[in-house]
Amino acid sequence: MENAVQQINNLSIGFTSKKGEQISILKNITTNIKKGETVGIVGESGSGKSTLALAMMGYVKQGLYTISGECLFHSNDLLRMKDKDLEDIRGRKIAMIPQNAGQSLTPNLKIGYQIDEALKLHTDLKIQDRNKKISELLNKVRLPSPEIMAQRYPHELSGGQQQRVAVAMALAGNPELLLLDEPTTGLDVTTQAHVLELLNFIAKDTGTSMVYVSHDLGAIAQVSDRVIVMYSGQIVLDGPVRRILKNPIHPYTSGLLKSIPKLTLPGLPKSMSGSQPQPGTITKGCSFYDRCELAEMNCSNNSPELEYVKNLNTSVRCFKHKELHEKIDKDENLVTSIENTILDKEMLGLSKVSISYAKKKFIDQLLNKESDDNPTVKDINLNISKGETLALVGESGSGKSTILKSIAGLLKAKEGNIKYENNKILPNELKLRDPNSLRAIQLIFQNPDESLNPNHTVEQIVSQPLKLYFGLQGEKLKDEIIKVLKKVRLGEFYLTRYPRQLSGGEKQRVAVARAFAAKPDVILCDEVTSALDVSVQAAVLNLLQELKKDFGTTYIFVSHDLAVVRAISDRVAVLYQGRLCEIGPSKNVYNFPSHPYTEVLLGAVLEPDPDIKPKLVAEDIVEEKPPEKGCSFQGRCPRKVGEICNSEVPPWQIGENGNAIRCHINIDELRNLQK
Amino acid sequence: MELQVEKPKSNLFKIYEIISTMASRPSGLIGLTILLFHVVLAVTSPLYAPHDFKAIDPSLMLLPPSSEYWFGTDSLGRDVFTRTILGGRTALTVTFFGSIIALLWGGALGIFCGLVGGRIDDVVMRIIDAFLSIPWILAMLLIVSLLGTSTIVLIPALGFFYGKGIVRVARAATHDVIAKDFIVSARARGHGNLSIIWNEILPNVRDAIMVEGAMRWSWMLLGFSSLSFLGFGVSPPTPDWGLMISNARGLMSFAYWAVLAPIVGLSSLIIGINLTADAFAKALGIDRSTKAPV
Ligand code: SF4
Numbered sequence: 017m018e019n020a021v022q023q024i025n026n027l028s029i030g031f032t033s034k035k036g037e038q039i040s041i042l043k044n045i046t047t048n049i050k051k052g053e054t055v056g057i058v059g060e061s062g063s064g065k066s067t068l069a070l071a072m073m074g075y076v077k078q079g080l081y082t083i084s085g086e087c088l089f090h091s092n093d094l095l096r097m098k099d100k101d102l103e104d105i106r107g108r109k110i111a112m113i114p115q116n117a118g119q120s121l122t123p124n125l126k127i128g129y130q131i132d133e134a135l136k137l138h139t140d141l142k143i144q145d146r147n148k149k150i151s152e153l154l155n156k157v158r159l160p161s162p163e164i165m166a167q168r169y170p171h172e173l174s175g176g177q178q179q180r181v182a183v184a185m186a187l188a189g190n191p192e193l194l195l196l197d198e199p200t201t202g203l204d205v206t207t208q209a210h211v212l213e214l215l216n217f218i219a220k221d222t223g224t225s226m227v228y229v230s231h232d233l234g235a236i237a238q239v240s241d242r243v244i245v246m247y248s249g250q251i252v253l254d255g256p257v258r259r260i261l262k263n264p265i266h267p268y269t270s271g272l273l274k275s276i277p278k279l280t281l282p283g284l285p286k287s288m289s290g291s292q293p294q295p296g297t298i299t300k301g302c303s304f305y306d307r308c309e310l311a312e313m314n315c316s317n318n319s320p321e322l323e324y325v326k327n328l329n330t331s332v333r334c335f336k337h338k339e340l341h342e343k344i345d346k347d348e349n350l351v352t353s354i355e356n357t358i359l360d361k362e363m364l365g366l367s368k369v370s371i372s373y374a375k376k377k378f379i380d381q382l383l384n385k386e387s388d389d390n391p392t393v394k395d396i397n398l399n400i401s402k403g404e405t406l407a408l409v410g411e412s413g414s415g416k417s418t419i420l421k422s423i424a425g426l427l428k429a430k431e432g433n434i435k436y437e438n439n440k441i442l443p444n445e446l447k448l449r450d451p452n453s454l455r456a457i458q459l460i461f462q463n464p465d466e467s468l469n470p471n472h473t474v475e476q477i478v479s480q481p482l483k484l485y486f487g488l489q490g491e492k493l494k495d496e497i498i499k500v501l502k503k504v505r506l507g508e509f510y511l512t513r514y515p516r517q518l519s520g521g522e523k524q525r526v527a528v529a530r531a532f533a534a535k536p537d538v539i540l541c542d543e544v545t546s547a548l549d550v551s552v553q554a555a556v557l558n559l560l561q562e563l564k565k566d567f568g569t570t571y572i573f574v575s576h577d578l579a580v581v582r583a584i585s586d587r588v589a590v591l592y593q594g595r596l597c598e599i600g601p602s603k604n605v606y607n608f609p610s611h612p613y614t615e616v617l618l619g620a621v622l623e624p625d626p627d628i629k630p631k632l633v634a635e636d637i638v639e640e641k642p643p644e645k646g647c648s649f650q651g652r653c654p655r656k657v658g659e660i661c662n663s664e665v666p667p668w669q670i671g672e673n674g675n676a677i678r679c680h681i682n683i684d685e686l687r688n689l690q691k
Numbered sequence: 692m693e694l695q696v697e698k699p700k701s702n703l704f705k706i707y708e709i710i711s712t713m714a715s716r717p718s719g720l721i722g723l724t725i726l727l728f729h730v731v732l733a734v735t736s737p738l739y740a741p742h743d744f745k746a747i748d749p750s751l752m753l754l755p756p757s758s759e760y761w762f763g764t765d766s767l768g769r770d771v772f773t774r775t776i777l778g779g780r781t782a783l784t785v786t787f788f789g790s791i792i793a794l795l796w797g798g799a800l801g802i803f804c805g806l807v808g809g810r811i812d813d814v815v816m817r818i819i820d821a822f823l824s825i826p827w828i829l830a831m832l833l834i835v836s837l838l839g840t841s842t843i844v845l846i847p848a849l850g851f852f853y854g855k856g857i858v859r860v861a862r863a864a865t866h867d868v869i870a871k872d873f874i875v876s877a878r879a880r881g882h883g884n885l886s887i888i889w890n891e892i893l894p895n896v897r898d899a900i901m902v903e904g905a906m907r908w909s910w911m912l913l914g915f916s917s918l919s920f921l922g923f924g925v926s927p928p929t930p931d932w933g934l935m936i937s938n939a940r941g942l943m944s945f946a947y948w949a950v951l952a953p954i955v956g957l958s959s960l961i962i963g964i965n966l967t968a969d970a971f972a973k974a975l976g977i978d979r980s981t982k983a984p985v
């Protein structure tokens with residue numbers, strides 16, 4: 017192809033298993049990247065997308081090798097090039113920005129120096145020109161006051177700023193192709209929106225081709241011109257962004273899109289069953305066969321080829337793509353709205369809770385003085401009714417997980433108290449809590465890889481709470497374990513498995529089973545879906561909702577993902593820097609004029625739709641500490657009214673629709689402002 | 692979807708698996724063979740030792756190797772072959788039990804320190820460091836001269852001195868797991884410290900501790916033989932390699948056989964244990980180079 021920067025032909029990469037079989041991670045990839053084009057590569061974990069991105073740099077991970085095919089960069093095969101020649105291309109012509117840019121910067125060297133190094137390596141500029149270029153680059157990635165920035169060390173910058181520096185370094189050699197591997201994963205929502213906007217700007221400004229690898233369809237939608245969908249090492253769909261995201265003609269992609277919770281479509285999304293097959297397990301037929309709703313006999317025996325559909329300008333790997341194209345999804349029930357029976361009985365109440373991480377200074381201890389009058393979390397009042405799902409949202413540093421830990425007794429509240437059921441005050445130390453209240457409150461963690469003991473079988477894991485709280489043993493214990501596993505849709509044969517033998521979704525189910533085994537009244541969910549793949553996330557959310565229906569359990573659901581929260585919660589509390597900003601019924605918080613911070617958060621949500629752009633209202637600076645006095649959001653508030661925000665804590669105002677916000681601006685005036 | 696059902700493995704099968712993985716590498720196979728040879732020798736040698744190990748006969752002094760006395764005789768006319776095949780018995784037994792003691796107290800204290808952390812951990816580690824900055828051989832000599840050289844004294848004394856490294860490894864391994872959410876989860880459920888140690892921590896640190904223990908074993912063997920060499924280990928006439936080397940070293944220039952045989956015995960056993968421990972570590976998937984340096 018004429019104007020292709022990179023052309024990949026029939027590329028397969030794999031490894032040889034212990035048994036001597038050749039197993040491919042990438043299977044016959046053929047595609048190209050055109051000049052000035054941004055291509056999004058999307059896939060879930062295990063789809064081979066990162067392996068493909070690395071191959072585009074001429075890099076194959078240890079243990080893997082090229083089975084067949086080529087990866088041409090201006091008609092030079094990167095995979096068969098001498099190391100020396102590759103070095104000339106990497107950094108200069110092809111640059112990569114890794115997921116965690118902060119870790120790829122050298123901690124003890126100043127930013128300016130590190131960019132200078134990159135310039136020395138990749139350009140022939142003289143020293144004066146280089147200094148000018150450093151400022152220019154920092155300017156281009158929109159870091160404020162480049163001269164000062166250049167003198168800083170990486171740790172003095174926020175995550176978003178570090179990511180910008182990484183972009184600046186990558187641009188140092190004026191690359192023709194920029195590879196980005198999950199560049200915004202792990203950043204806060206507002207920061208993420210800013211970085212994506214910057215990348216769009218750079219693509220336009222410099223004409224660099226970009227390859228954007230991510231699992232996040234929302235991010236992909238914002239930056240890509242073209243999207244490649246990967247499944248189990250193959251390209252299953254490849255075409256213009258609107259075609260792929262608005263009317264996908266591959267069942268996997270449409271299923272994936274349906275399983276993402278959206279702000280515009282409140283309710284629990286449909287989940288996809290099963291999980292992506294392990295490399296090497298599919299030998300014949302379509303690799304999506306197990307999970308496909310449209311599958312028929314033909315699919316299990318013959319594997320579909322990647323077929324170019326001319327009138328749609330799209331390549332697709334499915335026998336039934338025509339049918340899919342003709343079928344219109346509109347009348348289908350895409351989401352199930354949640355209906356919780358909320359009883360008029362308080363399950364949990366927090367009053368005036370403050371939590372501080374600061375240790376008391378020795379002198380203060382002697383004088384018996386409170387040392388920290390600016391605690392991490394301050395003045396939290398929350399009441400949760402039986403059967404309700406309350407969500408706590410906010411970015412990192414908002415204190416949402418801290419509050420959860422203190423409810424669980426893992427962190428001591430400095431002030432205030434936590435009440436459980438009819439006004440029984442829970443001791444704030446774990447040791448002092450009675451077994452029954454310990455049982456009543458269970459936790460589910462973010463990452464099941466961390467929260468399940470890798471040396472325990474599923475049986476041992478689920479037996480822990482049963483033995484501890486109910487003293488079960490022998491046959492009775494085993495029966496109960498099987499019963500609990502059944503509730504989370506895991507069969508009996510899982511008993512003897514270790515966590516490493518399970519998929520991500522299965523692991524999280526085990527964690528859910530362990531929590532429910534205690535027959536709890538309240539379950540604290542700490543970012544329970546954020547470590548999971550999108551298609552699995554919906555399944556776990558649906559499971560939690562079903563269990564809630566069966567047992568009437570109360571949930572406190574912590575998440576940074578506003579769309580997930582919208583899908584599952586009855587009420588939302590928005591936190592910034594450990595202070596409550598807004599609280600109210602979900603549908604009101606999301607639909608009516610709201611606190612300026614909520615407005616910022618909602619504006620930054622990335623929808624998997626290229627036509628809905630995020631609104632960038634506030635600066636993406638990160639604050640280390642909550643302000644001493646005044647409104648917690650004063651540092652970033654786009655609607656700040658003046659001195660009063662800095663000096664006085666804003667009062668609570670109750671809107672007519674039931675949500676309470678904490679701001680100096682009158683609630684009716686906010687409505688006018690936000691119209 | 693087809694399920695890959697894996698049968699639960701019995702403990703015995705797991706041990707078999709580990710050993711066969713160890714033996715699949717040449718170094719592991721050599722190590723295991725040497726170790727096995729020494730153990731078998733130590734257990735069975737009294738059955739076929741050709742001569743009486745304590746029979747002194749001045750007329751047979753320092754005979755070179757012959758068909759009657761395969762490794763020659765020593766300065767008191769005792770058969771070196773007999774004394775060599777018997778000479779590892781005490782060393783092997785004392786150090787084996789010594790290692791187990793080291794493993795127990797080192798592991799327990801290490802896990803404890805890793806779990807409680809903070810000031811208690813600091814203080815305990817300082818005390819151990821201070822205690823063990825005394826050259827161990829001096830301390831051992833002191834203990835032995837006060838309490839005698841019986842195995843009842845030697846085993847715990849050696850076990851104590853060689854447990855320090857295990858404390859460090861156990862503590863480091865505990866630190867690694869302690870921050871994981873499964874420990875937090877157990878705590879939040881209300882499990883006590885003992886249950887957390889036994890159920891959650893131990894299965895995750897056990898491998899590292901055992902590997903360290905195996906490593907310590909070979910060090911302890913060297914230490915024990917040094918004690919014997921200095922005359923504080925095994926008391927004559929019980930045959931022991933350290934003691935034999937010590938007795939025969941003055942005559943090395945004209946009766947090399949009397950010193951060579953015990954040297955080969957001792958060093959082959961140490962090498963055997965070392966290779967085995969290394970293979971053991973690899974079979975368990977522990978990279979010793981990244982563990983706490985000792
Ligand atoms: S080929 Fe068949 S199984 Fe594969 S995606 Fe298409 S319809 Fe589904």
Ligand code: SF4
Pocket residue numbers: 611612613647648649650651653654655656657658661666678679680681
């Ligand atoms: S009180 Fe002031 S700073 Fe705080 S949110 Fe309202 S306008 Fe913004």
